[in-house]
Structure formats: C-alpha cells, structure tokens
Amino acid sequence: MAAKYYVGIDLGGMSAKAGLFDEGGKYLAKDTVKTSKSDGYAVTVKDLAGLVRSVCEKGGAAFSALSGVGIGSPGIIDGGAGKVVSWTNFGWEDKSLASDLSAQLGGVPVKISNDANAAALGEAKFGAGKKYTDSILITLGTGVGSGIILNGKIFEGFRGGAGEAGHMTIVVGGIPCPCGRRGCFEQYASATALLRDTKRAMFEHKDSAMWKIAPSPEQVDGRTSFTAAKEGDAAAQEGVKNYIMYLSEGILNLVNCFRPQAIIVGGGVSGQGDYLLEPVRKYVNEHLFVGFDRIPLAIICAALGNDAGIWGAYALALDA
Template sequence: MQNKNIIGVDLGGTTIKFAIITRDGEILEKWSIPTDISDEGTHITPSIIRSIKDYMEKNDLKATDFLGIGMGSPGTVNKKKGTVIGAYNLNWKTEQPVEEMITGQTGIPLFIDNDANVAALGEKWIGAGNNEPDVVFITLGTGVGGGVITNGELVHGAIGAAGEIGHMTVDKHGYKCTCGKQGCLETVASATGIVRVAKDGAAAFGQETPLKKAILDGEKMNAKKIVDAAKDGDAYGLAVTEEISDYLGLACGNIANLLNPSTIVIGGGVSRAGEFLAERIRKHLAVYAFPTIRESTKIRIAELGNDAGVIGASSLVLTESIHQSNK
C-alpha cells in the first residue's frame, strides 16, 4: 500500500485534467482531454473511464496498483453515494452515478468531492495553506467558489453545500446573481464581475484615464486588463481594484470572524494579480475583522495554479483511506 500511487481527476467545463500522484503529493505524470458536454453530459464519465483504462493498458498497470482515484467535480456532490447533481456547466441536470460507473469499470475505488473543496485540500496540503489545520480557500474565476477546512477536515454542511463563499451577500442593493439572490460576492469579485463593475462605473468617474477611455470606446475588456491598468497607475483602474478589494475584504473579514482560520488562500484566475491584490484585501480585512482575529489571519495567494485540483483530489484519497482503515 505504501508504494501505491493515486490518480487525481479535475473535472472542468472545458477540460478534464488527470495526474498520477505519489502519496507525498508529487506529480509523476499528467494529461488532459476535452470535456464533451453534448447530449446532457452523457459522454463525460465514459470518457474519464476510457482515459484511465488507456493509461493503465499503456503502462501495464492493474487496479490493485493504485490506492484510489480522487476527483473534483462542479455541482452538488453526495460523497456517500458518489453522485453529482446540478453541475450546469457540464449539462448534468440529473443525478450522475459517477462512483458506481468509474469504480465499476476500472476496479479502483473513487473518492469524489466538489471541485472548490478539492482545490482547497490541495492548497492546504502542499500549497499556500502550509498544511495548517484551519484554512479557507476562495477561488476567483468565472464565478467565485470556496472550500472551508477546520481541524484538518473539509466542512460539508447538512446537504454538502458548505463553502458557497461566492454567494455571501456583500451588497444587499447590488447586482442580481445567477443564483437568484442580490448582491452576491460573485457578482462583483469574479472575473466577469470585475468587468461589470468597471463598465458600469466608467462614465461617472470624474477623471479621464486610458482605462476609462478604452471602456467607453467599447474596447473588449477583461479583469486582467483592469488590474494591469491599476498596476500601471491608471486612476480608474486603481479605483475599481480598490472597490473589488473592499468587497473581498468584507467577505474575508466575515469568514475570519466566523471561522478564525490561520490562512485565507486566494486562488483562481483573478489571483494572478498576486501581492498587488493581496495587500489591498489585507487592508480591508483589517476594517471588518475582530481585532484579535485581524492580527492572526493571513491572506495568501494560491501557489499550485492549475494543479490544485488534481493534487487536492489525491489528498482526498489519502484522507478517506485513513478514515476507512480507522473504522
């Protein structure tokens, strides 16, 4: 058992990433395939099975050579049943028996959790979380997701939906969210939310700047352009970044007050802004966090990038295997 490696799977809306990972979290090999979401996502699980079996055949490996398969998936994951439902970016509207299919056809035990939870495990284990027991992970991408780890364990909640950090209300009079609520963090701090904030505030900003002009001229805009403009000293870019950082500082302050994590890790595409963003979030966290918590909570930028999902998935296998052997 000590020498057995793990298969990590990170299921995304456009790409499915695979990796062979040691028990120490070292990636030995990785590959990816496109995600085929046609026909209500019915091709997705069979393609995962086929890719794993192809790898095993090419390398003359058996099911018993692996400790398990760890997998992160969008949507609401039922860990006990090994099913996923409501992963709309995969066209999975009905319950998908993922574990039954993958374990049934590969012979390897599958352990599955929500993709943001799994990325949180990766960052906690060998990333910015420094293997500390109390870590919160916030991912800022097309949407805003999160994972909460307390006492070394993922928090799942009553129905497995804990960690929906993107749907914390940060402005009760704010934008309507795709979830149906108003003023969710996702509406302003996701990559698309940042662009929306910048476009909506441009005309009223009292100073002419290159970024403001580009927006008003209808140039194609993304979050990176806005943050890069801020880094270059563009007054409007700085104003937008400050507003976004305030929303994130408010969310992080509330998270810190409630959970008292040692570290809040910021990941996802927006986190590529690095310390430029982190230092601003820290400044606003100090406004919203309880004094003793303010001093003890670190804001750190994620370190694992696109590998967080597959590494976290492999740590899921290790954690679950330990739990099962202790029963």
C-alpha cells in the same frame, strides 16, 4: 512493499483532466479527455474509466497497483455518499458517480467532492496552505469559487451544499446574479465584476489613463484598472479601492464564521499579488471581529494554479 498509485481527476464541462501520483506525492503523468453534456452520464463514466487507465499507462503504472481515484466534480456533491446531488449544466441528478466509476475500474475505491472544494483541499495539503490546518480558498474567476477546509478536511455541509461563498449576500437588493438572487459576493468580487466595473468607470471618465491601456472596451481585462491605478490614474484607483472593499468584506464574513488561519486567493485577479492582497490584509485584519486574538489572519496567493483541483482529487484518492 509494492508501489501504490493514485489518480486525481478534475472533471469539467469541456474536459476531464487526470493526474497520476505515487503515494509520496510525486506527480508522474497527466492526461485529458473531452467531456460534453450530449454524451450523457453513462458514456461520461466510461470515458472517465478510460482516462484513468490511459494516465496509468502513460506514467508507467500497472493498473493492478492503482489504489484509489479521486474526482473533483462541478455541481452539488455529497462526498460522504459518493453522489452527485445535482450538476445542473449536465442535467445530472442523484448520480452515484463514485460507485459507478469504481465498478468500471474493477472495484478500485473512488472518492468525490465538489471541484472548488477539491481545489481548496489541494491548496491546503500541497500548495499555499500546507502550513495550516484551517484554510479557505477563494477563486476569483468568471464567478467566485470557494472551498472551506477545517481540521485538514473539506467542510461539505448537509449533502455537500456548503462552501458556496460566491452566493453569500454582500449587498441586499444589489446586482442580480444568475443564481436568481441579488447582491451575491461574486457580483462584486469576481473577475467578471471587475471587468464590468472597469468598463463603466472608463465611460464615466473619458480622460482616464485606462483608455490608453485598453483603447476599446473589448481590450479591457482584469489587469486594466490595476495597471492604470499603479500609474496614478484617479478613476482606476477608485475602482480598485471599491473592488478591494467588496473582496475584503466577503473575506471578513467568511473569517467571522469559520476563523481559518489563512485565506488563499486564486484565479486570474490574484496575479496582482501584494498590490491586491496587502490592502485586503490591512482591511480584514483591522475589521476582524475576534479583537482579543491578535494573531493576524494570513491572506496569501494560491500556489497550484489550474492544477489545484487535480492535487485535491489526489488528496481525496489517498483517503479513498
């Protein structure tokens, strides 16, 4: 039987990254194309088609052997309908991305999902969540991204609107969020929130060891408070403790709703490894509602890094 090939695309506001895979999951080649809001929808679709062809060529795969394409796209994505319901940053509304790209590719099947959902599917199928049928990926970055995988499939909800855990309320009337509401999870558990709180703690504690690690506020990063906390600095330890509490409470909300076998934590902050996750495991497993079920929830680090979205899009393509 002739070999079959698949392309997974991670679409973003600055670039689209594509990976070429064979049906056995071998990652054969990678390519990128720039994206920009000013290009408009039609040009972006053409560029994506060009990207698919170029990554096939780069990996030595005949275009005629291409069996499916998957895309993880920003915005609210209705995977079942193959539609971008809305991608606010690019001004896209109700775009039939799957069929429009498929038409540019001579009818090769195309499947799409939200980018965070695709990353969660990538980790679930090929990364940290391989052992589990039910897992949730939480990515701690500028915001908090999340994707829910139940029974090996993305839980998209009505018109793809589910899995926006970054905007569940953790503090009623709390810190304002760009989404227009207050007290969202990402205002407490994102890397941005961690930086904000680290700087505040430094100004409240001029004698803190954090000033030695970051002599000016511009030098503060996601590691500053963790490094100082490990050295025994009280203000940093307090900050880390608070961060862990909010992260754990958000995880608890998700687990009490969906009870996955694993929570997978990605993004820069997850680089703290067990120093971050061990207290989160303790907190979550102590407070988990399902008291009758003594099988502890696994809380683990993501394994695929920035490639999770491409792997997830490949998983979508296999299903196309």
